[in-house]
Amino acid sequence: MSVRALAVGRMGWRWRLGRQPALVIGATILTVFVVAALLAPYISPYDPIAQDIEFRLQNPSWAHPFGTDNFGRDVFSRVIWGARIDLQIALLGVIFPFVIGTLVGTVAGFFGGIVDALLMRLIDVILAFPFLVLVLSIIAILGPGLGSFYIAMALVGWVSYARLIRAHVLVLKNSDYAIAAVSLGFSRSRIMFRHLLPNAIAGSVVFSMSDAVLVLLNGAAISYLGLGVQPPIAEWGIMVAEGQPFITTAWWITLFPGLSIVMLAFGFSLFGDALGDALGVKE
Amino acid sequence: MSASVLRVSDLAVGLHLPGREPRMLLDNVSLDLGKGEVLGLVGESGSGKSLFCRALVRLLPSENIRITEGRIMLGDRDLAKATEAEMLGVRGGRVGMIFQNPTSHLDPVMTIGDQLIEGIRYHQKLDGGAARREALAIARQVGFTEPERQLDSYAHEFSGGMRQRAMIGVALSCNPEILVADEPTTALDVTIQAQILQLLLDIRSERGLSIILITHDLGIVAQTCDRIAVMREGRIVEQGKKRDLLRSPAHSYTKALIGSHPSMPISAGEMTATPPSKAAATDKPLLEVEEVNVRFAGAGNLFGGRSGAVHAVADVSLKIMPGETVGIVGESGSGKSTLARAVLGLTPIASGNVTFDGTSLRHDRVAFLTRLRREAAMVFQDPYNALNPRLAIGQMLAEVLKVQARTPPDQIPTRVCELLDLVDLGHEFAGRRPRSMSGGQCQRAGIARALAVEPRLIIADESTAALDVTIQAQILDLFRVLKRKMNLTLLFIAHDLAIVRNLCDRVVVMRGGHIVEQGGSAQVFEHPADPYTQALIRAIPDIDPDKPLLPQAAREIA
Numbered sequence: 058m059s060v061r062a063l064a065v066g067r068m069g070w071r072w073r074l075g076r077q078p079a080l081v082i083g084a085t086i087l088t089v090f091v092v093a094a095l096l097a098p099y100i101s102p103y104d105p106i107a108q109d110i111e112f113r114l115q116n117p118s119w120a121h122p123f124g125t126d127n128f129g130r131d132v133f134s135r136v137i138w139g140a141r142i143d144l145q146i147a148l149l150g151v152i153f154p155f156v157i158g159t160l161v162g163t164v165a166g167f168f169g170g171i172v173d174a175l176l177m178r179l180i181d182v183i184l185a186f187p188f189l190v191l192v193l194s195i196i197a198i199l200g201p202g203l204g205s206f207y208i209a210m211a212l213v214g215w216v217s218y219a220r221l222i223r224a225h226v227l228v229l230k231n232s233d234y235a236i237a238a239v240s241l242g243f244s245r246s247r248i249m250f251r252h253l254l255p256n257a258i259a260g261s262v263v264f265s266m267s268d269a270v271l272v273l274l275n276g277a278a279i280s281y282l283g284l285g286v287q288p289p290i291a292e293w294g295i296m297v298a299e300g301q302p303f304i305t306t307a308w309w310i311t312l313f314p315g316l317s318i319v320m321l322a323f324g325f326s327l328f329g330d331a332l333g334d335a336l337g338v339k340e
Numbered sequence: 341m342s343a344s345v346l347r348v349s350d351l352a353v354g355l356h357l358p359g360r361e362p363r364m365l366l367d368n369v370s371l372d373l374g375k376g377e378v379l380g381l382v383g384e385s386g387s388g389k390s391l392f393c394r395a396l397v398r399l400l401p402s403e404n405i406r407i408t409e410g411r412i413m414l415g416d417r418d419l420a421k422a423t424e425a426e427m428l429g430v431r432g433g434r435v436g437m438i439f440q441n442p443t444s445h446l447d448p449v450m451t452i453g454d455q456l457i458e459g460i461r462y463h464q465k466l467d468g469g470a471a472r473r474e475a476l477a478i479a480r481q482v483g484f485t486e487p488e489r490q491l492d493s494y495a496h497e498f499s500g501g502m503r504q505r506a507m508i509g510v511a512l513s514c515n516p517e518i519l520v521a522d523e524p525t526t527a528l529d530v531t532i533q534a535q536i537l538q539l540l541l542d543i544r545s546e547r548g549l550s551i552i553l554i555t556h557d558l559g560i561v562a563q564t565c566d567r568i569a570v571m572r573e574g575r576i577v578e579q580g581k582k583r584d585l586l587r588s589p590a591h592s593y594t595k596a597l598i599g600s601h602p603s604m605p606i607s608a609g610e611m612t613a614t615p616p617s618k619a620a621a622t623d624k625p626l627l628e629v630e631e632v633n634v635r636f637a638g639a640g641n642l643f644g645g646r647s648g649a650v651h652a653v654a655d656v657s658l659k660i661m662p663g664e665t666v667g668i669v670g671e672s673g674s675g676k677s678t679l680a681r682a683v684l685g686l687t688p689i690a691s692g693n694v695t696f697d698g699t700s701l702r703h704d705r706v707a708f709l710t711r712l713r714r715e716a717a718m719v720f721q722d723p724y725n726a727l728n729p730r731l732a733i734g735q736m737l738a739e740v741l742k743v744q745a746r747t748p749p750d751q752i753p754t755r756v757c758e759l760l761d762l763v764d765l766g767h768e769f770a771g772r773r774p775r776s777m778s779g780g781q782c783q784r785a786g787i788a789r790a791l792a793v794e795p796r797l798i799i800a801d802e803s804t805a806a807l808d809v810t811i812q813a814q815i816l817d818l819f820r821v822l823k824r825k826m827n828l829t830l831l832f833i834a835h836d837l838a839i840v841r842n843l844c845d846r847v848v849v850m851r852g853g854h855i856v857e858q859g860g861s862a863q864v865f866e867h868p869a870d871p872y873t874q875a876l877i878r879a880i881p882d883i884d885p886d887k888p889l890l891p892q893a894a895r896e897i898a
Contacts, residue, residue, distance in 0.1 A: 173509075227872055232725050233720040233721070233722060233725045233726035234725065234727055236681075236686060236718070236720075236730045236788065237718060237720065237726055237786075238728075240684050240686060240712075240713065240716075240717060240718045241713065241717065241740050241743065241744070241789070241792075241793060242710075242713030242714060242743060242744065244743075247743070251739075252728050253731045256728065256729065256730055256820060317612055
């Protein structure tokens with residue numbers, strides 16, 4: 058490629074980014090949180106679980122930018138370490154349902170008939186229960202902890218992905234290229250996973266971004282209820298819960314982790330929108 | 341014809357993108373339309389004919405597309421300079437438009453009657469009762485059989501032909517002087533097409549309307565228009581009286597268009613190149629269809645009862661000899677595509693048997709399907725929908741070769757190039773995706789995919805229906821060449837009889853799931869025995885204006 062072509066290519070790239078503020082802002086927010094999480098041990102000024110009773114409930118200051126909590130722990134350091142847990146929640150809480158739902162939806166849509174009917178009724182049953190009630194009961198059975206939370210999300214969250222993918226596969230399996238694939242003697246799994254799925258998945262990828270927001274909020278809610286991450290580990294949901302008794306006197310304990318949840322959710326949401334535009338998904 | 345009602349001179353329309361050189365989409369277009377005249381505007385997709393019509397009423401598709409030059413004189417008013425408020429009275433009121441796809445241009449939540457009355461009240465300022473009476477008169481004029489009842493129907497309750505009549509009615513409700521018809525019959529079957537064209541001509545003589553008829557089919561123009569203008573790349577390359585232009589075209593493009601019209605007899609050279617079924621008598625058939633029935637269950641109701649099962653293919657028997665080219669023709673809903681899919685084992689058959697080169701579907705379904713998948717292939721109608729949009733052409737072909745496992749893996753890239761050569765696509769197409777290719781190129785890629793199987797039988801389902809005429813002619817030529825080179829047997833399904841006549845040795849005519857007639861091409865087309873076949877053949881718009889489109893042909897079937 059000539060130098061000129063390269064330059065034009067780069068200009069085109071910048072131009073396109075400039076036209077997509079949602080993508081730029083969303084990606085920036087996500088990057089900031091990911092970097093913070095990765096570099097937590099190096100950039101956090103204090104140990105997130107080290108208690109220092111002398112300095113409890115300190116106002117935000119240069120020494121403690123986000124103040125300290127009722128055990129004298131540095132809120133800023135805890136928010137940074139919390140990013141590790143909360144990003145993990147968003148990631149794992151989405152990946153398992155995504156994979157399960159995609160598989161189930163593809164199979165249901167492709168085979169149709171009794172397989173489809175059974176799977177769809179199962180989904181109806183799951184959808185008949187309020188989401189959080191079902192998640193909470195599963196965690197209650199398995200015992201509190203993040204592992205239980207992921208299992209609960211996987212068991213309940215896949216239904217949305219399954220329905221999304223199934224609807225696309227139902228349409229695509231009647232397209233001429235799918236019929237051509239059958240007439241060329243391609244195996245069922247090849248048709249499903251190489252020809253139908255890649256064309257059906259864009260909508261789910263976009264949905265997974267907005268789903269990450271919900272999972273994040275659910276994770277925080279579960280931790281707030283004491284069923285998720287256990288103290289003293291730093292996680293934004295727990296921090297909000299722990300700061301609650303002091304909300305009138307020490308607002309910073311709840312404000313900063315709360316803001317972090319909102320910002321991360323905002324980042325996922327913007328990035329998901331931009332991704333939808335880029336993949337040509339129409340909602 | 342008397343004085344002109346519309347006079348377009350030196351019209352230029354350009355695309356002005358910020359920071360780029362303006363690109364001319366229409367350049368130096370001059371046209372006159374006389375009172376009561378039918379002007380045919382002919383050209384392929386992208387030639388600017390639709391854009392021209394939108395420019396007439398200043399409904400350009402984007403703000404960046406602007407009229408830069410020229411005048412559009414409607415009477416003594418220049419539409420190119422009229423204000424937006426003036427244009428509101430012109431659109432519909434003086435220039436009415438009808439489009440190719442009536443479904444998307446009729447309001448689905450308004451009754452046809454209300455849509456007619458709306459135009460009458462707005463443009464003719466009549467009150468409720470008078471408007472209703474006028475709407476009834478228009479409905480009768482466009483051929484509604486029960487106008488009282490049909491005025492209260494919605495668009496989805498009508499067939500395609502009725503919808504097109506309704507749209508013509510809506511255009512007439514504004515009582516225009518000029519009717520612009522943009523490919524009004526392209527989506528319709530030939531017999532319905534003949535009815536709609538006849539309707540346009542009737543309206544012209546009853547109302548003294550001037551009509552601009554946009555089409556890609558020179559046959560339609562030859563049958564209906566007084567004058568013809570040929571467009572290409574935003575310019576009018578030639579215009580003149582119909583007979584003069586068809587008899588002695590001056591521009592090379594017009595000649596090519598006329599030459600590629602499927603109703604033109606093919607040259608003797610091509611005829612001898614495909615000797616009709618040379619060994620038909622001696623060989624046993626490659627494909628034998630015996631009394632095949634295909635039924636689709638109707639929608640079941642709440643209590644499990646199924647009503648309205650469709651008998652898509654009924655007792656069809658057919659023999660195809662090796663090396664033969666057989667055409668199946670019929671209108672939409674005749675079961676021709678269903679038959680093709682049933683033959684390939686893509687749609688289950690209710691009863692009957694299909695035998696492929698001695699292997700019977702009845703006796704050994706698995707062996708039958710295995711052989712078919714390795715020795716038969718299909719080419720589809722919509723070239724874009726037929727290719728996986730995520731795969732490059734090379735990947736797609738390589739996958740077929742890999743699955744068929746007849747080509748050693750290290751030979752696959754060479755074979756992909758050979759396949760591209762066969763369909764006259766450059767090797768660079770291996771890396772391209774369908775999105776970046778034209779319809780004709782995609783169709784060639786689709787044919788390459790069929791050839792990758794090294795098939796003995798190719799079933800082509802409406803494979804040229806979505807293409808422009810000149811591209812259509814190229815694809816048909818490709819089929820002829822491939823057939824000769826590879827000794828293929830071809831089952832060619834089409835609604836366009838003219839194409840089948842030129843390409844096929846034998847023709848099978850289907851209607852309502854039944855075969856109504858079959859026989860050698862020449863015989864069926866020259867001496868059709870069945871009345872339906874006769875009507876179908878007479879409804880083809882011939883490029884020779886002296887072979888009139890018989891309106892009774894259309895009425896016989898209606």
